[in-house]
Amino acid sequence: xxxxxxxxxxxxxxxxxxxxxxxxxxxxxxxxxxxxxxxxxxxxxxxxxxxxxxxxxxxxxxxxxxxxxxxxxxxxxxxxxxxxxxxxxxxxxxxxxxxxxxxxxxxxxxxxxxxxxxxxxxxxxxxxxxxxxxxxxxxxxxxxxxxxxxxxxxxxxxxxxxxxxxxxxxxxxxxxxxxxxxxxxxxxxxxxxxxxxxxxxxxxxxxxxxxxxxxxxxxxxxxxxxxxxxxxxxxxxxxxxxxxxxxxxxxxxxxxxxxxxxxxxxxxxxxxxxxxxxxxxxxxxxxxxxxxxxxxxxxxxxxxxxxxxxxxxxxxxxxxxxxxxxxxxxxxxxxxxxxxxxxxxxxxxxxxxxxxxxxxxxxxxxxxxxxxxxxxxxxxxxxxxxxxxxxxxxxxxxxxxxxxxxxxxxxxxxxxxxxxxxxxxxxxxxxxxxxxxxxxxxxxxxxxxxxxxxxxxxxxxxxxxxxxxxxx
Numbered sequence: 001x002x003x004x005x006x007x008x009x010x011x012x013x014x015x016x017x018x019x020x021x022x023x024x025x026x027x028x029x030x031x032x033x034x035x036x037x038x039x040x041x042x043x044x045x046x047x048x049x050x051x052x053x054x055x056x057x058x059x060x061x062x063x064x065x066x067x068x069x070x071x072x073x074x075x076x077x078x079x080x081x082x083x084x085x086x087x088x089x090x091x092x093x094x095x096x097x098x099x100x101x102x103x104x105x106x107x108x109x110x111x112x113x114x115x116x117x118x119x120x121x122x123x124x125x126x127x128x129x130x131x132x133x134x135x136x137x138x139x140x141x142x143x144x145x146x147x148x149x150x151x152x153x154x155x156x157x158x159x160x161x162x163x164x165x166x167x168x169x170x171x172x173x174x175x176x177x178x179x180x181x182x183x184x185x186x187x188x189x190x191x192x193x194x195x196x197x198x199x200x201x202x203x204x205x206x207x208x209x210x211x212x213x214x215x216x217x218x219x220x221x222x223x224x225x226x227x228x229x230x231x232x233x234x235x236x237x238x239x240x241x242x243x244x245x246x247x248x249x250x251x252x253x254x255x256x257x258x259x260x261x262x263x264x265x266x267x268x269x270x271x272x273x274x275x276x277x278x279x280x281x282x283x284x285x286x287x288x289x290x291x292x293x294x295x296x297x298x299x300x301x302x303x304x305x306x307x308x309x310x311x312x313x314x315x316x317x318x319x320x321x322x323x324x325x326x327x328x329x330x331x332x333x334x335x336x337x338x339x340x341x342x343x344x345x346x347x348x349x350x351x352x353x354x355x356x357x358x359x360x361x362x363x364x365x366x367x368x369x370x371x372x373x374x375x376x377x378x379x380x381x382x383x384x385x386x387x388x389x390x391x392x393x394x395x396x397x398x399x400x401x402x403x404x405x406x407x408x409x410x411x412x413x414x415x416x417x418x419x420x421x422x423x424x425x426x427x428x429x430x431x432x433x434x435x436x437x438x439x440x441x442x443x444x445x446x447x448x449x450x451x452x453x454x455x456x457x458x459x460x461x462x463x464x465x466x467x468x469x470x471x472x
Contacts (some may be wrong), residue, residue, distance in 0.1 A: 002239070003155070003386065007439035014420050031360060072182055083218075096324035115326040127157055129212035129219030138193070139208075141227055142200060143447050148208050149193040150222060158214045160187040165195065165210070167219075168203035183209075192409050200443040201231035225448045232328040233443045234321035234429060241317035242310040245433065252317050255337075308352040316356060318346065324398050329450065330429065331410045333469070338436020339370040343394055345405060345427040357381075363419045364430065377407075377417040388416055393441075395452050400427065406454070413449040 130153050138149035148164060165183040177257040181203075184195060209224040238247040246255040310316040323345070332343045342356040344364025350356075357378025358362040367390050368374040377384040393410035431438055 044325045101113050126214050126216040131220040134225040144199050145197040147195040159212050170204045201229040202443045231443050234319040242448045250440040266369040312353045314355050316432045322426035324426045327399045329446040330397050335437045340368050340433035340434040342366040346430040
C-alpha cells in the first residue's frame with residue numbers, strides 16, 4: 001500500500017512539474033507574441049517614416065524638375081516670340097513692297113512707270129548678316145570672369161547688335177548635340193566683346209557662340225568655342241562632422257543639442273532592438289527575427305570616407321574633395337556672432353579627437369571671440385599671434401606642389417599668414433566652429449591679385465618659420 005502511495009505521489013509530483021513547465025511555456029509564448037507584435041508595430045512605424053522621407057525626396061526632385069522645365073519653357077518661348085516678332089515685321093515690309101509692286105503693274109503711262117521704277121531702284125534691302133568669328137586668342141578667363149571677343153569676316157555697317165550664348169559643360173572640344181545644359185542668352189550687345197563676371201566655375205569648360213543682327217533679321221551662329229573653366233569645387237562632408245555641427249552642402253552651424261539628440265535617438269533604437277532580439281532568441285527555437293530589427297542591433301558602421309566622425313571637443317568637419325596637386329582657392333565667411341572658428345587644411349589621417357592646428361597633420365588660422373579676442377596661426381600645437389584685423393571673408397590659397405598654404409583678406413587680398421611646408425599626402429579643407437556658423441564659396445579660380453602676391457611672398461615667409469620646422 002505504501003509503495004502504491006509513493007508511486008502515486010511521484011506521478012502527482014511529475015504532473016505538477018509538467019503543469020508548471022506548460023504554464024512557463026505558455027508565458028514564454030505570450031511574451032514572444034507580445035514582442036513580435038511590438039516589434040512589428042515598430043517596424044511598420046519606421047517603414048512609414050522611411051517612405052515619408054522617400055516621398056519628400058521625390059517631391060523635391062519633382063519640384064526641381066518642374067522648375068527646370070518651366071524655366072526652359074520660358075526661355076524657349078521668349079526666343080520663339082522674338083523670332084515671331086522679327087518675322088511679322090519682315091512680312092509687313094514684304095506686304096507693303098508687294099502692294100507697291102502691284103500698283104506699279106497697273107500703271108499704263110510710260111512716264112509714270114519710269115518714276116515708279118526710280119523709286120524701286122532707291123529701295124535698299126538689308127542682307128542677312130554673316131556669322132561672326134570668335135577669336136580664342138583674344139578671349140580671357142580670369143578671376144571667375146570670362147571675356148569673349150569676336151569679329152565679322154568682313155565689314156558690315158548695317159549690324160545693329162550681337163547675341164551671345166553660353167553654357168557650361170564637362171566635355172572638351174565641340175559642343176555635343178545633346179548636352180546636359182541649355183544655352184543662356186545675352187542680347188543687345190553693341191560691341192564685339194563681352195565680359196561675364198561673378199561666375200561660379202562648377203564645370204570644366206564653357207561653350208560660347210555669337211550671331212549678328214541688323215534691323216531686319218539675325219544671322220547664323222558663329223562656330224562654337226570652348227574655354228576651360230576649371231576650379232576646385234567641394235562640399236562639406238557631413239559623414240565626418242562632429243555631431244554638434246549641422247552641415248548642409250557649403251554651410252556649417254554649431255548645434256549644441258545635435259550630439260545629445262542624435263546619441264539618445266540611436267541609443268533608444270539600439271535598446272529597443274536588443275530587447276526584442278534577445279527575447280526572440282531566448283524563447284523561440286527556430287524563429288527568424290525581422291531583418292529590419294536585426295539590422296539595428298548588428299548594423300555595420302556607415303561608410304564615411306574611410307575615417308571616423310569627429311568627437312569630443314574637436315568640433316570639426318572636412319571637405320569632401322582631396323587636394324592632390326595644383327593651386328586652389330576658396331573663401332570662408334563667419335557669422336557675426338561666431339565665438340570661435342578655424343579655417344585650414346588637414347590630412348585625412350587627422351584623429352577624431354584632434355583639433356585643427358594642434359597636430360603636425362593640420363594647418364589653420366584660428367579666430368576666438370569668446371572672453372578675449374585672439375587671431376592666430378596654428379600648426380603642430382604651436383601658435384603664432386597675428387597682428388592684423390580679422391576680415392569679413394577669409395581667402396584660402398593652397399599650392400600643393402609648392403608646399404604653401406596662405407590666408408588672405410578676401411576683399412583687399414591682404415596677406416594674413418603663410419605656411420611653408422611639404423605636403424606628403426593629399427589634404428582636405430578643414431573647418432572648426434563653435435557657437436556660430438561658417439559659409440563657403442567654392443568653384444573659384446585663384447585671383448590674379450593672389451597670383452601676383454605669391455611671387456613676392458615666396459621671399460617673405462620667414463615669419464612663419466617657427467611653425468614650419470616639423471618634418472612631415
